[in-house]
Amino acid sequence: MIEVREMTLEDFEKVKLNLQDEFDEFWNASILKSELENENSHYIVAVNNNEIVGFAGILVTLDDTEITNIVTKKTMRKKGIGKLLLDKLIEITKKLGKEKISLEVNEKNIAAIQLYKSFQFEQVGLRKKYYNRENDAIIMTKKI
Ligand SMILES: CC(C)(COP(=O)(O)OP(=O)(O)OC[C@H]1O[C@@H](n2cnc3c(N)ncnc32)[C@H](O)[C@@H]1OP(=O)(O)O)[C@@H](O)C(=O)NCCC(=O)NCCS
Structure with missing residues (x-):
């Protein structure tokens, strides 16, 4: 059972x-620590038999929450852990009384885009060549 x-x-x-x-190669421990200590952040973990198999976080802004990170341990992907984490971030957003949850994703990140689409996130914007001046960032939101 994953908690x-x-x-x-x-x-x-x-x-x-x-x-x-x-x-995930893109994450860095000192950034994660400062996110965790930020009083406007909420971070969660997925735990399987005492082992951390995924984690995710949101930043609370004035009128929404923004997903800063969602990652499943490489050896545990495609087992539904991403869905559990995203479900929890949406639940936290609801409890905070926010009207939407937003995120930015690299256009090449098919796994993440599919995950968000399966939760009815919709594309609302594009930041051209945002990642390494090469790939676009897709901005997606879901109304709560
Ligand atoms: C994106 C990520 C968190 C998904 O985690 P996961 O635990 O593997 O996801 P799940 O098993 O819950 O899959 C949920 C849905 O995502 C989609 N999905 C996940 N992996 C996929 C892949 N490799 N290709 C296509 N769709 C994929 C599917 O729609 C899947 O639903 P289904 O199994 O019913 O088809 C994971 O791939 C990851 O950690 N990636 C690296 C970090 C990252 O890029 N995070 C997103 C930053 S914006």
Whole structure:
């Protein structure tokens, strides 16, 4: 059974050790730590048999929440963990009384785009050549 709960500093200490090898090469431990300590952020982890298999976070702004990160451990992808994490971020957004949840995704990130589409996120904008001056960023939102 996979449990989704709030991320603690102890969880951070565990994931930071192999953040890039085990989770995602684009993330960096010091950025994650400052996100976690930001009082406007909410971070969650997915735990399977005491092992952290995914984590995700949102930043709360005036009228929405923005997904800053959602990642499943490389060896555990395509097992429904991304869906569990996204479901929880949407639940938190609802509880905060916000009207929408937003994100930015690289146009080449098919897995993430499919995940968001399966939750009825819609494209609302595009930032041209946003990633490495090469790939566009797709801006997506879901009304709550
Ligand atoms: C995006 C990511 C979080 C998905 O996590 P996951 O645990 O593998 O996702 P799930 O198993 O819950 O899959 C949910 C849905 O996403 C889509 N999906 C996931 N992986 C996919 C892939 N490789 N290709 C196409 N669609 C995919 C499917 O629609 C899937 O639903 P289905 O299984 O019913 O078809 C994961 O690929 C990841 O960690 N990527 C690296 C980090 C990243 O890019 N995060 C997004 C930043 S914007």
